[in-house]
Amino acid sequence: MDDRTFRNAMGKFATGVTVVTTEFQGEVKGMTANAFMSVSLDPKLVVVSIGHKARMHDIVKQTGKFAVNLLTRDQEDLSRLFAGQLKEERDVAFEWVDGHPILPDAMANVLCRVHSTYVAGDHTLYFGEVTHIVMKDEPGDPLLFFEGKYRSIGQ
Ligand code: FAD
Numbered sequence: 001m002d003d004r005t006f007r008n009a010m011g012k013f014a015t016g017v018t019v020v021t022t023e024f025q026g027e028v029k030g031m032t033a034n035a036f037m038s039v040s041l042d043p044k045l046v047v048v049s050i051g052h053k054a055r056m057h058d059i060v061k062q063t064g065k066f067a068v069n070l071l072t073r074d075q076e077d078l079s080r081l082f083a084g085q086l087k088e089e090r091d092v093a094f095e096w097v098d099g100h101p102i103l104p105d106a107m108a109n110v111l112c113r114v115h116s117t118y119v120a121g122d123h124t125l126y127f128g129e130v131t132h133i134v135m136k137d138e139p140g141d142p143l144l145f146f147e148g149k150y151r152s153i154g155q
């Protein structure tokens with residue numbers, strides 16, 4: 001099967017959009033990811049799948065922790081930025097919670113320490129044990145990704 005057929009089919013599965021963030025050697029690093037899932041309630045686990053070509057892969061391996069920032073519909077530009085799709089560089093203001101850099105104004109921020117990893121083909125699944133959650137009372141609507149395009153609820 002060719003890659004395009006696979007990606008087109010996977011693109012039929014509508015998802016939210018996250019930015020995975022971590023701090024490494026005094027610098028904040030972020031990467032856009034939609035391969036995110038809630039896994040277990042006891043213990044509280046989530047998983048994010050990170051490609052081996054992504055710099056984030058080597059970085060999370062070393063930091064042993066990450067935050068998953070669930071984006072709102074107003075944060076499409078942040079998704080493009082952390083996917084390397086913007087030409088210009090941008091200064092992003094992060095908030096710090098429990099030693100994690102997080103994106104303010106996200107739907108929620110899920111702070112994790114790496115619980116376990118599983119190599120799956122050209123990606124590694126990073127299971128995170130959730131250590132803290134930040135959630136707004138009225139976060140607004142989520143940013144969605146469907147058929148390779150950004151959407152929002154009702155569109
Ligand atoms: P880099 O190329 O190192 O960084 C990406 C961009 O973020 C760069 O432009 C960099 O300048 C910017 N950046 C990083 N840190 C900061 C900072 N502190 N301040 C300002 N800018 C910063 N890939 C996956 O592996 N798994 C997925 O689930 C996944 N889902 C995706 C979903 C969508 C909707 C999209 C658009 C892409 C997705 N990708 C996913 C692809 C992934 O986001 C890109 O391939 C990414 O660029 C690779 O990450 P990297 O660590 O090599 O990033």
Ligand code: NAD
Pocket residue numbers: 006007008010011034035049050051083145147148149
């Ligand atoms: P697309 O048509 O490439 O993506 C549609 C769907 O295909 C995605 O939601 C994802 O489920 C799957 N997919 C795409 N690339 C994949 C990969 N390398 N490994 C595993 N699954 C993948 O959408 P697009 O707008 O062309 O994507 C923009 C860029 O972001 C592309 O370079 C794409 O490879 C990358 N991306 C990577 C992942 C991932 O690694 N899991 C997920 C989404 C997008």
